[in-house]
Amino acid sequence: GGTRHVNTTSQTLAIDESAEWAALETHASSVGNTLRELFDDDERASKYTFDVGDLKVDLSKHLLTDETVDLLVDLASRCQVAERFDQMLTGDRINSTEDRSVLHTALRRRSSDTLVVDGIDVMPQIHAVLDSMARLADRVRGGDWKGFTGKAIDTVVNIGIGGSDLGPAMAVRALEPYVAHHMSFEFVSNVDPVQMTQTLRRIDPETTLFLIASKTFTTAETMANARAARSWLTGAIGDDAAVANHFVALSTNAQAVEEFGIDTRNMFEFWDWVGGRYSMDSAIGLSLMIAIGPDAFDDLLGGFRTVDNYVHETPLRSNAVVLSALLGVWYRNFLNWSAHAVLPYAQLLDRFPAYLQQLDMESNGKRVRTDGSAVGYDTGPIVWGEPGTNGQHAFYQLLHQGTSPVPCDFIGFLNPPKGYDQFHDPNAPTQHDLLFANMVAQAEALAFGRTSDEVEATESNPDLISHRTFPGNRPSTTIVARDLTPAVLGQLVAFYEHRVFVQGVVWGVNSFDQWGVELGKVLAGTVVGELVDPGADIGHDCSTNALVTMYRAAVASRQPPGQD
Secondary structure (H helix, E strand, O other), rough: OOOOOOOOOOOOOOHHHHHHHEEEEEEEEOOOOOHHHHHHOOOOOOEEEEEEEEEEEEOOOOOEEEEHHHHHHHHHHOOOOOHHHHHHOOHHHHHHOOOOOOOOHHHHOOOOOOOOOOOOEHHHHHHHHHHHHHHHHHHHHHHEEOOOOOOOOEEEEEOOOHOOOOHHHEEEOHHHOOOOOOOOEEEOOOHHHHHHHHHHHHHHHHEEEEEOOOOOOHHHHHHHHHHHHHHHHHHHHHHHHHHHHHHHEEEEHHHHHHHHOHHHEEOOOOOOOOOHHHHHOHHHHHHHHHHHHHHHHHHHHHHHHHHHHHHHHOOOHHHHHHHHHHHHHHHHHHHHOOOOEEEEEHHHHHOHHHHHHHHHHHHHHOOOOOOEEEEOOOOOOEEEOOOOOOHHOOOHHHHHHOOOOOOEEEEEEEEOOOOOOOOOOOOOOOHHHHHHHHHHHHHHHHHHOHHHHHHHHHOOOOOOOOOEEEOOOOOOOEEEEEEOHHHHHHHHHHHHHHHHHHHHHHHOOOOOOHHEEEEEEEHHHHHHHHHHOOOOOOOOOOHHHHHHHHHHHHHHHHOOOOOO
């Protein structure tokens, strides 16, 4: 079978012109229940708590009633969310502006599956790459991959940016208890030389393997960092031939990889139907596979697959992923709230909010629909967050008493990571006890607040009553799992992948292109030439011209390296 091109340019009715949208607008204007009142129903928590694989997803602290859910599901049905999900799974070209399939879900399907795209079964290709990755990972982890001087590799440096960095960097940190403890892992993404220099100061050239993650092998920031690493390595070892022992490519551009000095047998490919922000379970995840081993990486893929199957098989009305997405639409478009906070109560997930920033904001930060017409409503929220309890002492003031409510996602685990929380006073709560208690308490405080009457009962200074009153009625999701395992991490990531997808379908945008990142990159290519060539004409606005001139003057006044 072939791959069907999905015609998304024939839409005539914008979703905000539909009867389903109008019904939600009417509902929003008439909803008066507070969370305190809604929780008069003792069955509310059980009614709105769902099992998604190993995740327990509690949606009960949201501003919704059964009628809200019905109206939101009507909207999702009008947008054909289930049908569009099927189209994604089967390889239809739902990335219409680039005429591509969207098949990150294929990356975690079983090798026995069949998936024909453009007349080719892609599953053998996917598993051939996974098998090659596993062989390399085993060689590196077991000390069989030797550097140029014959020493085993003990450090892996992933050089990428965006999706080629955020996913594996987040996951290696999240799964630290599973990482090979005789190895260290570094991630370099910023073209600022400080990050690369700091990394190179920590590592030994004879025992370091660099992974260059760039599909085209032309990404400006990644290749600048790759060239810096190559220069450092060959300078330290004293032989250009060392590149072949110390560099691996995650790319599809064999010619550029070979010209760089990398043996193309050590090139791991992925496909144009894998978007960067959806690529951590492709070859882009090689650093993660080396870190945790092929078996644990397979568990991660199994976690992704669990949620893929859940979303595909569960009716919209009882589908926690879909409902979570629709609640985001409810708040963004009908209650006019513009932000969404992700608050993992797990230090190991400290990069998870940054990962989700790209996943969500690059996917749905769009101002035109798939047919090219302007949207008449808000799309993607501003996504941000920090781990608890750090955030409590930073921005929770705004969450609790600020003027604009921010829906929150709390993510917590019943058990501490293995090997942690070993040192504590046996007569006091453990640190993990305190961590989980804070998460539960913050969700409760946001939902129910504290009334002025409640404050007055304990506050003797009447001038402080208003200051100590909390409005409450601030919605949140709580996601709990027993342990942060590779499988659970895969489930968490897939949960948010599909949440973003559902919202993109409702808003009628293409969640899988990112034209918004292009203009700045193009202009930077022009500006850098003007910065380094003092004779080049500067042809910008007066502000840009002044900045270029300022930089040129600084370059002219610099001392040559090594001189004071």
